Amino acid sequence: MSHVTRRALGAATVAMVVLLAACGSGPRRHAPVATSAALPFVGDLRPSVHDYESADREVDGAGLRIHGRSSPSGVFLTYALDPRQRYRLRLAGTPLTGGPILRIRFDDSTPTWRPAPAGEAQRVIPGARTAEVLIYGEREFSYQLRRVEVRACPRCRTDADLRREILHDVRGLGRALSHDRKKAARLILDWSARTLNFAFDPTSAASVNPELPGMTASEILYDLFRTGRAGVTCGGASVFTSKVMRLFGFDAFTFNFGDRAAGLTHVSVVVPFRHQGTWAYFFFDPTFNTTFRDGSPSGRYLTVAEMVRLANGGDVGQIKLDERPMRERKYLVPPGANMTGCDRILSRTRSFIVCRSDPFTLGRYFEWSGLEMGAAGYTPDLTGFMKLVRAGILSVGAAPDPAVSDKFVTELESLGVARATT
Numbered sequence: 001m002s003h004v005t006r007r008a009l010g011a012a013t014v015a016m017v018v019l020l021a022a023c024g025s026g027p028r029r030h031a032p033v034a035t036s037a038a039l040p041f042v043g044d045l046r047p048s049v050h051d052y053e054s055a056d057r058e059v060d061g062a063g064l065r066i067h068g069r070s071s072p073s074g075v076f077l078t079y080a081l082d083p084r085q086r087y088r089l090r091l092a093g094t095p096l097t098g099g100p101i102l103r104i105r106f107d108d109s110t111p112t113w114r115p116a117p118a119g120e121a122q123r124v125i126p127g128a129r130t131a132e133v134l135i136y137g138e139r140e141f142s143y144q145l146r147r148v149e150v151r152a153c154p155r156c157r158t159d160a161d162l163r164r165e166i167l168h169d170v171r172g173l174g175r176a177l178s179h180d181r182k183k184a185a186r187l188i189l190d191w192s193a194r195t196l197n198f199a200f201d202p203t204s205a206a207s208v209n210p211e212l213p214g215m216t217a218s219e220i221l222y223d224l225f226r227t228g229r230a231g232v233t234c235g236g237a238s239v240f241t242s243k244v245m246r247l248f249g250f251d252a253f254t255f256n257f258g259d260r261a262a263g264l265t266h267v268s269v270v271v272p273f274r275h276q277g278t279w280a281y282f283f284f285d286p287t288f289n290t291t292f293r294d295g296s297p298s299g300r301y302l303t304v305a306e307m308v309r310l311a312n313g314g315d316v317g318q319i320k321l322d323e324r325p326m327r328e329r330k331y332l333v334p335p336g337a338n339m340t341g342c343d344r345i346l347s348r349t350r351s352f353i354v355c356r357s358d359p360f361t362l363g364r365y366f367e368w369s370g371l372e373m374g375a376a377g378y379t380p381d382l383t384g385f386m387k388l389v390r391a392g393i394l395s396v397g398a399a400p401d402p403a404v405s406d407k408f409v410t411e412l413e414s415l416g417v418a419r420a421t422t
Helices: 003-021 158-167 173-179 181-195 202-214 217-225 234-246 305-313 360-375 382-391 401-413
Strands: 049-053 056-060 063-068 071-080 086-097 101-107 114-116 119-126 130-137 141-152 197-199 253-259 266-273 276-284 290-292 319-323 329-335 343-346 353-356 391-397
Touching: 056 071, 056 119, 063 071, 063 130, 086 130, 086 276, 101 119, 114 202, 114 290, 119 217, 130 141, 158 173, 158 181, 158 360, 173 181, 181 234, 181 266, 197 202, 202 234, 217 234, 234 253, 234 266, 253 382, 253 401, 266 382, 266 401, 276 290, 276 401, 305 319, 305 382, 319 382, 360 382, 391 401
Parallel strands: 197 329
Antiparallel strands: 049 071, 056 063, 063 141, 071 130, 086 119, 086 141, 101 114, 101 130, 253 266, 253 391, 266 276, 290 319, 329 353, 343 353
């Protein structure tokens, strides 16, 4: 929610809009028009190459230049794999014109979409017979494909490995999953909030936010956070946490809200639970490792609807914060940046200063942003936060069952929270 968080969030929101726009009916495949021998493929595995609608291809000194002329159009690359093995896909290129999109699908699984990379993109392929890569655009585009490689990677870790790791590391989670699902979600939130890398500068977060919707939870953790490659702000933290929640059967989704005109926005995670035959929705916020309780930090969980009703009635004081420490969390700050958020420097890399900042709570955010919030008419406290929740629905990520997240939007609208206009 800080100034840097809001700027990074804008990049994430644009990327998600692009991805959603690409999620229409599945592309039709056409007969191959060229062999892969002349294309920039590395390694022993070579794909079959097919056009999608009408696309021009030209091999030059930098690789393969793809020009999609129709709307939509692009190129399919399809790999035949051994399902007993794991592989790593690496693809490098540069967008030239238009808005090229990278779509990846393994076997008959649901595809993932993301902007075609300016640089390198990676995916782990877990036990699939086919990997289908599509570089395309919804309108005319050009893309320079420099390198594509698929190699066996027996040590690459998957979501199944991550789920086992979390179950091993988080005491009491296995029992909570069977006996108290809200407690289980709170334990998962605590693990995620402490584990992710947070970025105090938006440029580092903005560089990876477009990648996140098309990555798995394990890829984000092992390839971005554990390697120290990048950190995230509230948008990326919420994408990661919602993906981790889904590993354990929660229909979690992201909720982007606030006052866009004032530049005060935030992204959190909403976790739905069935209650008396209907869905009840709760905030599980990974940026501040916070949930919202009734009357005391150990009280019952308040639904988002109950929080809005309390705020509408002027009774925000009934909402209490269950905030938990995040001493293990690493914060990444570019060299030369403002170090106000850092309490203790842990290490330095070429790209980042790695530090600790504890406690990084919602209350501490209010202290840092009081003047900015006040200038926009928001008090730097929970009352101001709830005013931002009611200021507008900027976007809602789809739940695994989209009807669940759609109902959340309908419920908020019935309480007077409107969809923000662009």
